[in-house]
Amino acid sequence: AGVLLVQVRVAQVSEKHLLVLAEDQTQARRLEAIRRDFVVNVSHELKTPVGAISLLAETIEDAADDPTAVRRFAGRMQSEATRLSALVHEIIELSRLQVAGALGQPAIVHVDDVVAEAVDRARTTADAKKVRLDIGGQQGTQVFGNRDLLVTAVRNLLDNAVAYSGEASHVGVGVREHEGLVEIAVVDNGIGISSAEQERVFERFYRVDPARARATGGTGLGLSIVKHVAADHGGDVTVWSQPGRGSTFTLRLPRAEVGDAGGPAASVEP
Numbered sequence: 001a002g003v004l005l006v007q008v009r010v011a012q013v014s015e016k017h018l019l020v021l022a023e024d025q026t027q028a029r030r031l032e033a034i035r036r037d038f039v040v041n042v043s044h045e046l047k048t049p050v051g052a053i054s055l056l057a058e059t060i061e062d063a064a065d066d067p068t069a070v071r072r073f074a075g076r077m078q079s080e081a082t083r084l085s086a087l088v089h090e091i092i093e094l095s096r097l098q099v100a101g102a103l104g105q106p107a108i109v110h111v112d113d114v115v116a117e118a119v120d121r122a123r124t125t126a127d128a129k130k131v132r133l134d135i136g137g138q139q140g141t142q143v144f145g146n147r148d149l150l151v152t153a154v155r156n157l158l159d160n161a162v163a164y165s166g167e168a169s170h171v172g173v174g175v176r177e178h179e180g181l182v183e184i185a186v187v188d189n190g191i192g193i194s195s196a197e198q199e200r201v202f203e204r205f206y207r208v209d210p211a212r213a214r215a216t217g218g219t220g221l222g223l224s225i226v227k228h229v230a231a232d233h234g235g236d237v238t239v240w241s242q243p244g245r246g247s248t249f250t251l252r253l254p255r256a257e258v259g260d261a262g263g264p265a266a267s268v269e270p
């Protein structure tokens with residue numbers, strides 16, 4: 001169902017014959033709308049930290065003879081700059097994922113490696129909050145795809161789990177195989193997400209609580225990056241959550257078959 005947008009071109013090829021070309025424009029229009037929204041959102045999101053930085057610079061100028069104030073405002077300027085840089089980094093990452101062939105040269109990837117590296121990278125923020133990070137149920141599973149992107153995806157889930165959990169809480173990441181799929185589940189006991197919000201958290205720039213997300217350095221792009229990485233690998237990402245009890249984000253990816261080692265019609269890796 002739905003409305004088809006069709007572009008029709010007509011050419012007279014002979015006295016009696018018309019050539020009619022009908023091209024479905026629905027997908028093209030939809031992509032165009034997504035791109036337009038993205039540009040509007042990006043400009044809006046970039047203006048916030050840039051505005052804050054310039055305001056802070058002015059404030060510092062005015063407070064030049066108060067060293068304590070200067071230090072405080074300089075610190076805030078620094079954290080806005082860090083946020084800006086994270087935002088730019090994620091925007092670039094997301095744009096890269098939106099073009100075809102984002103996987104580069106897909107290869108066999110060991111899920112245990114991906115999880116270990118993501119945990120390693122999330123460790124600093126977790127330690128700062130005294131959050132314990134545990135890995136469970138590794139199975140030597142392999143998928144076919146891009147290792148760096150998969151590390152980014154799992155890391156985004158871990159960073160969120162830590163950011164939206166209390167001090168000294170516990171975050172777990174587990175791997176299992178289920179019906180030919182690899183499931184990487186990131187479990188936290190944090191603030192949780194209401195069912196109405198669960199549908200929206202994967203949208204670009206969507207944040208349940210923008211003020212809180214800003215305080216935690218969130219950009220609102222983390223989960224849309226995860227969603228893109230999952231889709232590019234032929235998988236998906238889902239969330240289970242209860243407000244006040246915690247959340248579980250599950251990344252599901254097709255398991256690699258041996259023949260995947262060199263791509264389609266491939267040589268088999270030992």
Ligand code: ADP
Nearest residue numbers: 160161164201207208213218219220221222223
């Ligand atoms: P952000 O950079 O703001 O974390 P994300 O796209 O990663 O952006 O997440 C979008 C929003 O989803 C977050 O702002 C937060 O409100 C919510 N969210 C994501 N992960 C969790 C989690 N583990 N627990 C609670 N809320 C979460």
